[in-house]
Amino acid sequence: MKAGARTARAIVGAALWLGLLLGPARAETLIVSLSSSRLAITSNYTGGLIVAFGAIERDAQTIARTSGYDVVVTVRGPRQAITVREKEPLGPVWLNREQQKFPEVPAFLGVYSSRPLKEITSDALRARFRLGIDAIVGAPDFTLTRDGADAPFRQALVRLRKREGLYLESERGVSFLTGSLFRAGIALPATAPPGGYDVEVSLLIDGLLLTRTQTHFELVKSGFEQRVGDLARDRGLIYGLGTAALALGFGWLATVIFRRD
Amino acid sequence: MPWACRAFAYGISEPVQFYLPIAEMPVSVLLILTLGAAVGFVSGLFGIGGGFLMTPLLIFLGIPPAVAVGSQTAQIVASSTTSALGALRRGALDLKLGTVLILGGLVGTALGVWFFAAARRAGQLDLVIVVSYVSLFSVVGGLMLKESIREFLSARKGAARPRRRAGAHPTYLGWPLRMRFVRSKLYASVIPILGLALFVGFAGALLGIGGGFIMVPALLYLFRVPTAVVVGTSQFQILCTTCVALLLHAIVNQAVDAVLSLLLILGGVFGAQFGARAGRHLRADVFRFLLALLLLAVGLRFTLELVLVPAEPFSISAGEMKG
Numbered sequence: 001m002k003a004g005a006r007t008a009r010a011i012v013g014a015a016l017w018l019g020l021l022l023g024p025a026r027a028e029t030l031i032v033s034l035s036s037s038r039l040a041i042t043s044n045y046t047g048g049l050i051v052a053f054g055a056i057e058r059d060a061q062t063i064a065r066t067s068g069y070d071v072v073v074t075v076r077g078p079r080q081a082i083t084v085r086e087k088e089p090l091g092p093v094w095l096n097r098e099q100q101k102f103p104e105v106p107a108f109l110g111v112y113s114s115r116p117l118k119e120i121t122s123d124a125l126r127a128r129f130r131l132g133i134d135a136i137v138g139a140p141d142f143t144l145t146r147d148g149a150d151a152p153f154r155q156a157l158v159r160l161r162k163r164e165g166l167y168l169e170s171e172r173g174v175s176f177l178t179g180s181l182f183r184a185g186i187a188l189p190a191t192a193p194p195g196g197y198d199v200e201v202s203l204l205i206d207g208l209l210l211t212r213t214q215t216h217f218e219l220v221k222s223g224f225e226q227r228v229g230d231l232a233r234d235r236g237l238i239y240g241l242g243t244a245a246l247a248l249g250f251g252w253l254a255t256v257i258f259r260r261d
Numbered sequence: 262m263p264w265a266c267r268a269f270a271y272g273i274s275e276p277v278q279f280y281l282p283i284a285e286m287p288v289s290v291l292l293i294l295t296l297g298a299a300v301g302f303v304s305g306l307f308g309i310g311g312g313f314l315m316t317p318l319l320i321f322l323g324i325p326p327a328v329a330v331g332s333q334t335a336q337i338v339a340s341s342t343t344s345a346l347g348a349l350r351r352g353a354l355d356l357k358l359g360t361v362l363i364l365g366g367l368v369g370t371a372l373g374v375w376f377f378a379a380a381r382r383a384g385q386l387d388l389v390i391v392v393s394y395v396s397l398f399s400v401v402g403g404l405m406l407k408e409s410i411r412e413f414l415s416a417r418k419g420a421a422r423p424r425r426r427a428g429a430h431p432t433y434l435g436w437p438l439r440m441r442f443v444r445s446k447l448y449a450s451v452i453p454i455l456g457l458a459l460f461v462g463f464a465g466a467l468l469g470i471g472g473g474f475i476m477v478p479a480l481l482y483l484f485r486v487p488t489a490v491v492v493g494t495s496q497f498q499i500l501c502t503t504c505v506a507l508l509l510h511a512i513v514n515q516a517v518d519a520v521l522s523l524l525l526i527l528g529g530v531f532g533a534q535f536g537a538r539a540g541r542h543l544r545a546d547v548f549r550f551l552l553a554l555l556l557l558a559v560g561l562r563f564t565l566e567l568v569l570v571p572a573e574p575f576s577i578s579a580g581e582m583k584g
Contacts, residue, residue, distance in 0.1 A: 045280045046287050080579050087574040093567045095388055096576070107579070156575030164323075190280070190287045191323065221282060228282040232515050240511025243519050244504055247335045247526055251342025254530035255350075 028069075029057040030213045032201045039188070040222040047190040050217055054201055056180040070113070070120045070204040071174045072131050073184045077108025077166075078195025084153040100153035102143055108166050108192040109133055112173025112184045121207040129209050131202065133158055133167055165189045194219045283518035284328045290524060292322075297528025301340050304529070305536025306543070307492070307552050310337040310471030310499050313394075313559060315525070325579075328518050331510035334503050335522035337471055340533040341500040347537060348493025355444035355490050358454070359497040362476070365455035366502055369462025377467055391567055393468055397475065398560030405478050405553035412546050434484070445486040445494070457483070462502070471499045474556055481549065488545045 304311035319329035436450035465472035
């Protein structure tokens with residue numbers, strides 16, 4: 001991590017310097033860099049850490065601010081279609097009755113902020129700018145249902161995913177190093193699936209959104225994990241025959257080892 | 262074995278984790294080995310596949326259901342290979358009977374797969390599966406328990422009832438197309454045997470299980486095949502069916518995790534050896550009594566799941582990742 005942090009700091013420094021050379025801007029500019037854009041899954045992978053560094057750049061024309069900045073970092077994992085089902089009693093037994101489909105749900109959702117979200121801005125603006133888990137999951141484009149009848153299903157989705165550690169909100173996840181430099185540690189649980197992760201950084205002041213920027217990192221299987229995964233996906237027959245041969249071989253080996261005649 | 266105890270304690274406190282490439286999550290190596298050994302023991306003891314025990318345990322650990330079913334199929338292949346080879350060596354495997362069972366089973370499997378798709382289209386698959394589990398396990402387990410209690414009682418009264426009375430065969434054994442199965446001490450029509458295999462294949466495909474727990478008691482009670490031959494022949498039939506299932510899971514669903522399979526196999530081969538050895542020292546009536554209890558316990562578990570008020574009524578099922 002130390003080397004990563006050093007590179008990131010160098011990148012941030014270079015970007016700051018580059019920003020100074022560029023033309024005049026009215027409002028603040030946000031520059032964000034990740035400690036790494038690629039996280040490798042190896043056999044002993046038990047979760048990973050990505051650090052996001054950011055700098056808020058001002059120039060002579062930027063209006064003076066009296067209050068401090070707020071930063072919200074939102075990390076969205078690979079999207080998947082999911083179905084949430086609800087058990088209901090039917091006579092003496094409990095069965096899955098109602099169900100609700102959500103077409104594009106992030107498998108991981110982490111929201112890191114410099115202060116509790118409720119203190120940063122109002123409910124209406126949080127919903128509008130999709131700040132926080134409830135705002136993202138509660139958004140109208142999250143579902144195919146129009147009338148909001150699926151609210152209990154959305155709440156259940158958030159509750160279950162939070163329990164698995166895949167959805168989380170960290171109220172002090174972003175820390176300011178100076179008035180205009182900040183960092184956020186994004187800890188991925190081991191169950192967070194491989195794929196593309198989008199990182200969205202929002203800069204707010206006095207409850208208003210100043211600017212927003214996006215970056216991206218990949219969580220990929222590497223080495224042994226990658227080879228096995230590729231073989232299973234691309235050559236199912238060979239993979240299946242190989243696994244069957246393995247099973248038959250070990251079964252036979254056991255009779256040889258334990259033979260007692 | 263103090264070193265083994267120490268290794269076990271170390272493994273529990275400092276679990277060695279390994280990332281499963283297909284299930285896409287890390288697991289504790291020792292936990293999976295132990296699980297494989299425990300289920301392997303039961304499987305070797307009773308001559309059943311053990312799929313109905315392993316699948317719920319793996320899902321409980323957080324492994325996706327499709328991967329759990331697909332990967333533990335490989336373990337059943339390994340443990341049934343061991344058992345079938347052992348039975349073959351001891352002369353406790355009726356190849357002829359096994360072949361007839363496999364033929365009937367393949368037809369039943371095809372029908373089961375078709376019914377599975379039809380129930381899913383009708384949106385009632387969950388109901389079909391849970392109700393089948395409850396009724397199958399309760400009925401088979403209950404019948405066996407009743408039978409073995411009766412046996413215990415008559416054994417206590419004095420002379421045990423003779424298990425085979427000359428000339429007193431059930432009528433279905435006398436149907437046309439009679440075949441002689443020497444090892445099984447059976448001379449019977451193939452029609453009820455094929456019918457049984459068909460039913461087991463059907464239920465197995467529908468419920469994602471090998472079906473050994475139906476096959477074993479049916480051969481014991483309906484066809485009066487000797488206990489030792491029942492276990493060997495059932496394992497042979499399970500071996501052939503699960504080999505096909507393993508290939509289908511790997512090709513169609515891509516849901517076989519070879520690393521998980523290997524860990525389950527390593528634990529399972531040891532467990533199955535000790536299970537089979539324990540089974541040989543077990544008295545036949547005790548064997549049937551224990552198997553009945555096991556089946557009833559599983560039936561009860563599914564009944565409770567169906568009847569009790571769930572702590573969390575909601576559940577999530579996730580689809581494929583989209584890039």
